[in-house]
Amino acid sequence: MNRNEAGAAAVVMRRLAGFTGWPLLSLVTPLVAMPIIARFVGDGWSGVVTAMSIGTFGSNLAIWGWSYAGPALVAQASETERARLYTESVCSRLLMLVFVLPATMIVTLLLAPTSVRLPAVLVASAFTMGALSPQWFCIGVGRPKLLGLYDTLPRVIATIASVPIMLWTQSMIAYPLLLIATLLIALWLFPRRVITTPAPSSVTLRDAWRSIRSMASIASASIVGVAYSYAPVPIATALLLSIDSSRFASADQLYRYALFAVTALGNALQGWALEVEGPAGRRRHHAAIALHAVLGLLGAAGIAFVGPWATRVLFGAQVAAGPSLTAWYAVAFLFISASTPFLRNILVPNGRQKTVLLATMTAAVLGIIVMVLAGLDNRAAGIAAGLALSEALIMAVTTLPALRVLSARYGSRMTPSGSPIHIDANLKEEGRPPHPLRKPPPSSRI
Structure with a gap:
C-alpha cells in the first residue's frame, strides 16, 4: 500500500469511527428512556411508537x-457557498415545517389512544422538528465531531435528563419537551459556532x-421511502388488537435501533x-457495497435470532415480539443495508433520481397493499412481510442500473489532463454529476 492509499484508508477509518460512534451513542441512549415509557403506557405503547413513526x-x-x-x-x-447552502436549507426547512408540523399533530391525535394522546402529540412534534438538525451538513x-x-x-x-423527571412525575411528557428544547438550542448555536463565513x-x-422546487424529485423518493418504511406501526395500530399492535411496535423499535x-x-x-x-473510485464503491452486504447479513441474523429475547428484556414480557415478526424484520434489514450504497453513492449523486423514485414508489405501493391486507386479516407477521417485500423490490429494481452507472463513470477513458470522460450512452454527461439545485445541461438525462 502506497502513502496515498494509506492516507485514504486512515481518513475513512476516522470517519467511520466518528460516524459510527456518535450514532451508536444515539442508539444506546433511547434504551434508557424507552423501557420506562413502555411500562408507563402499557397498551398505549403502540400509540407512542406510532407517534414516533409519524414524527x-x-x-x-x-x-x-x-x-x-x-x-x-x-x-x-x-x-462561502457552504454558508449560503446552510442558510438556505434552514429557511426552506422552516417553511416546510409551517405546513408539516400541524399536519403531524392532527394525524397523531386521530390515531393515538385516548390514554396517551397528549404525550403522543408531543413526541410526534419533537421528532418532526428533528428536520432542523444540521446532521446532513x-x-x-x-x-x-460536529x-x-x-x-x-x-x-x-x-x-438522560428526562429519566428522573419521568420517574418522579410518572409521566413521559418530559421526554419530548426536553428533546424540543435541546434541538432549538443546538439550532441557535450551530451557525454561530460553525458557519463563520x-x-x-x-x-x-x-x-x-x-x-x-429544485429538490422535488430527490425529496419525493426519500419521502415515499420513509412513508412505506414507517407505515407498519400505524397500520398495525389501526387494524390489530391493542396488545398485538404493541408487540408489533416492539419488533419495529428493535429494527429502528438496528438501522x-x-x-x-x-x-x-x-x-x-x-x-x-x-479505478480508485471504483474500488471504493466496491468496498462500500461489500461492507453494506456484510452488515446486512450480520444484522439480519441478530434481529432474527436475538430479537424475541431482546424485546422481552427491553420492553417487558407483555409486549415482547414473537419470532415470526423478528424474522421478517430481519429480511427487511438485509435488503435495506445491501441497497444503501447503490442508492446513496451511485444513483442519486449521478443524477438518477427518477430511477430511485420509480423503484421506491413501486415498492411502496405494493408493500403497503400487502400490509393493509395482512392487517385486515389480523396477521401481524404479514404486515412485517410487506415491509420486507418493499425493501427487496427496491434492491431488485436498482441494482442493475446502479452497476451500469458505476461501470460507465469509473470505467471511462481519461483525457490528457487526467480527468475522466464519461461515455455511457445512457448518462450522456461529462465531468461531475449535475448540481441538484441547478438546472442540468441539455445533454444530461436524469
Whole structure:
C-alpha cells in the first residue's frame, strides 16, 4: 500500500469511527428512556411508537431533499457557498415545517389512544422538528465531531435528563419537551459556532421556495421511502388488537435501533466513495457495497435470532415480539443495508433520481397493499412481510442500473489532463454529476 492509499484508508477509518460512534451513542441512549415509557403506557405503547413513526415521516418531509442532496453539495462547495447552502436549507426547512408540523399533530391525535394522546402529540412534534438538525451538513463536510456536538449530544442530554423527571412525575411528557428544547438550542448555536463565513447575500423566501422546487424529485423518493418504511406501526395500530399492535411496535423499535448501524456506515462511506474518480473510485464503491452486504447479513441474523429475547428484556414480557415478526424484520434489514450504497453513492449523486423514485414508489405501493391486507386479516407477521417485500423490490429494481452507472463513470477513458470522460450512452454527461439545485445541461438525462 502506497502513502496515498494509506492516507485514504486512515481518513475513512476516522470517519467511520466518528460516524459510527456518535450514532451508536444515539442508539444506546433511547434504551434508557424507552423501557420506562413502555411500562408507563402499557397498551398505549403502540400509540407512542406510532407517534414516533409519524414524527419521523414528518421530519423527512420537512427536511425535503437536503438529507440526500445536501452532503454532496456541501462536500464540493467553498466556505462561502457552504454558508449560503446552510442558510438556505434552514429557511426552506422552516417553511416546510409551517405546513408539516400541524399536519403531524392532527394525524397523531386521530390515531393515538385516548390514554396517551397528549404525550403522543408531543413526541410526534419533537421528532418532526428533528428536520432542523444540521446532521446532513456535518456529513457533507466529513466532520463527525460536529455531528456529535450539535445532533447527538443534545439528544443524549434530553433523554438522560428526562429519566428522573419521568420517574418522579410518572409521566413521559418530559421526554419530548426536553428533546424540543435541546434541538432549538443546538439550532441557535450551530451557525454561530460553525458557519463563520458569511453568506454572499441574504437568503429570501423566494430562494427557499426555489430550493424546495429544485429538490422535488430527490425529496419525493426519500419521502415515499420513509412513508412505506414507517407505515407498519400505524397500520398495525389501526387494524390489530391493542396488545398485538404493541408487540408489533416492539419488533419495529428493535429494527429502528438496528438501522442506526446502516446509517452510520452509509454516512462514513458516502463522501469517501465519491471523493475520487477512475479505478480508485471504483474500488471504493466496491468496498462500500461489500461492507453494506456484510452488515446486512450480520444484522439480519441478530434481529432474527436475538430479537424475541431482546424485546422481552427491553420492553417487558407483555409486549415482547414473537419470532415470526423478528424474522421478517430481519429480511427487511438485509435488503435495506445491501441497497444503501447503490442508492446513496451511485444513483442519486449521478443524477438518477427518477430511477430511485420509480423503484421506491413501486415498492411502496405494493408493500403497503400487502400490509393493509395482512392487517385486515389480523396477521401481524404479514404486515412485517410487506415491509420486507418493499425493501427487496427496491434492491431488485436498482441494482442493475446502479452497476451500469458505476461501470460507465469509473470505467471511462481519461483525457490528457487526467480527468475522466464519461461515455455511457445512457448518462450522456461529462465531468461531475449535475448540481441538484441547478438546472442540468441539455445533454444530461436524469
